Amino acid sequence: xxxxxxxxxxxxxxxxxxxxxxxxxxxxxxxxxxxxxxxxxxxxxxxxxxxxxxxxxxxxxxxxxxxxxxxxxxxxxxxxxxxxxxxxxxxxxxxxxxxxxxxxxxxxxxxxxxxxxxxxxxxxxxxxxxxxxxxxxxxxxxxxxxxxxxxxxxxxxxxxxxxxxxxxxxxxxxxxxxxxxxxxxxxxxxxxxxxxxxxxxxxxxxxxxxxxxxxxxxxxxxxxxxxxxxxxxx
Numbered sequence: 338x339x340x341x342x343x344x345x346x347x348x349x350x351x352x353x354x355x356x357x358x359x360x361x362x363x364x365x366x367x368x369x370x371x372x373x374x375x376x377x378x379x380x381x382x383x384x385x386x387x388x389x390x391x392x393x394x395x396x397x398x399x400x401x402x403x404x405x406x407x408x409x410x411x412x413x414x415x416x417x418x419x420x421x422x423x424x425x426x427x428x429x430x431x432x433x434x435x436x437x438x439x440x441x442x443x444x445x446x447x448x449x450x451x452x453x454x455x456x457x458x459x460x461x462x463x464x465x466x467x468x469x470x471x472x473x474x475x476x477x478x479x480x481x482x483x484x485x486x487x488x489x490x491x492x493x494x495x496x497x498x499x500x501x502x503x504x505x506x507x508x509x510x511x512x513x514x515x516x517x518x519x520x521x522x523x524x525x526x527x528x529x530x531x532x533x534x535x536x537x538x539x540x541x542x543x544x545x546x547x548x549x550x551x552x553x554x555x556x557x558x559x560x561x562x563x564x565x566x567x568x569x570x571x
Contacts, residue, residue, distance in 0.1 A: 342398035342565075343423045347431040349394040350402045354435030354514045355442075356386035361521035362443045375521060380498035384491040391487035395563030400487075403508040404428055405468055405540035406475065406561065412544060415559040425510070432514030440518055451516055451523025460503045460528075461535040467497050467505035468539030475561055476547035483560045490562060509533040 360382030364375035391400040399416070401407045404425040410416045416424070437447035474493045478486040497505030506512045506524070512533055516526040524532065547553070559565065 342420070343427045345394045345398035346401060346424050347427040347434070349390045349398070349400055350428045350431030350510055351435035351438065352390055353383075353386060353402050354432045354511065355439045356435075357383050357439075357511065358436050358515065358518050358520060358522045359439035359442060360386075362439065362445070365521040376498060376504065379521065380495045380504075383498070384495035387491040387494060388487050391490065391562055395487065396565055398424075399559070399565040400562045402428060402431075402510070403471075404510055405472070405508060405536050408537070409472055409476075409540050409544040410561045413548065413553055413561075415561055428510040429513055432510040433517065436514040436518050440520070445518075445520070448517040449519050450526055451519045453519070453523040453525060455503055455524045455528045455532070461531055463501040463503035464506060464532050464535040465539040465542075467501045467503065467507040468536040469543040470497060470539075471505075471507045472540045472543035473547065476544065476553070479560045479562075480547075480551055480553060483564060486560075486562055503532070506532060507536060507539075509536055512536070 357379070361375070361379045364378035364382075368374040368378070390402070394400045394402075399410070401410065401424060407416065407421055407424045407428070411418050411421050433448075440447050440449075471490065471493060474489050475486060478489045494505060494507070497507065506515065509532075512524060512529050515522050515524050516529045
């Protein structure tokens with residue numbers, strides 16, 4: 338398999354987590370415990386970084402940065418199944434690297450388990466809704482205005498930070514990485530399996546809905562999240 342898309346997924350996901358975790362630490366310090374302003378800063382920083390990263394790495398790998406997106410894309414024929422494991426491994430590893438980088442830049446240990454509880458049925462429903470919405474935005478945009486997908490995805494994530502009580506993780510790799518930072522963006526490791534299950538269920542439901550509403554071609558599926566060369570399998 339061509340390594341370039343895998344490396345792009347690793348680096349892109351690392352910078353995404355550096356943005357999520359780092360902006361959370363900075364916001365918490367600057368706003369002195371004001372959770373509302375801290376969340377606003379965290380959301381805006383994440384959305385801004387997400388647009389830039391999708392535009393930068395999208396032409397190489399599609400800029401999934403998210404195992405749920407990778408699995409959905411493979412299901413719809415846009416990514417060979419043989420590329421799924423390398424993509425997801427790169428995303429998880431990149432997320433961990435980005436978390437360690439952000440913690441280190443702020444003088445914290447690279448990894449330390451979070452104590453931020455995010456448990457209970459409302460939180461799981463929140464993650465289902467957040468991930469369903471993310472995949473709905475992706476699949477809806479790629480059918481009609483693919484060039485706008487990076488901006489639509491970032492706008493949705495910024496909004497979902499505020500309308501979901503979980504603050505819209507919507508990404509298994511992000512969830513794993515954020516379980517290892519006891520900062521503003523963290524989540525207890527014990528809460529991560531249920532979060533990931535809810536995210537995958539939401540991604541499956543949105544992908545199934547759009548496959549029924551508007552069947553997609555393989556060429557269009559390859560444009561998730563942005564147009565990119567098909568991953569070569571050797």
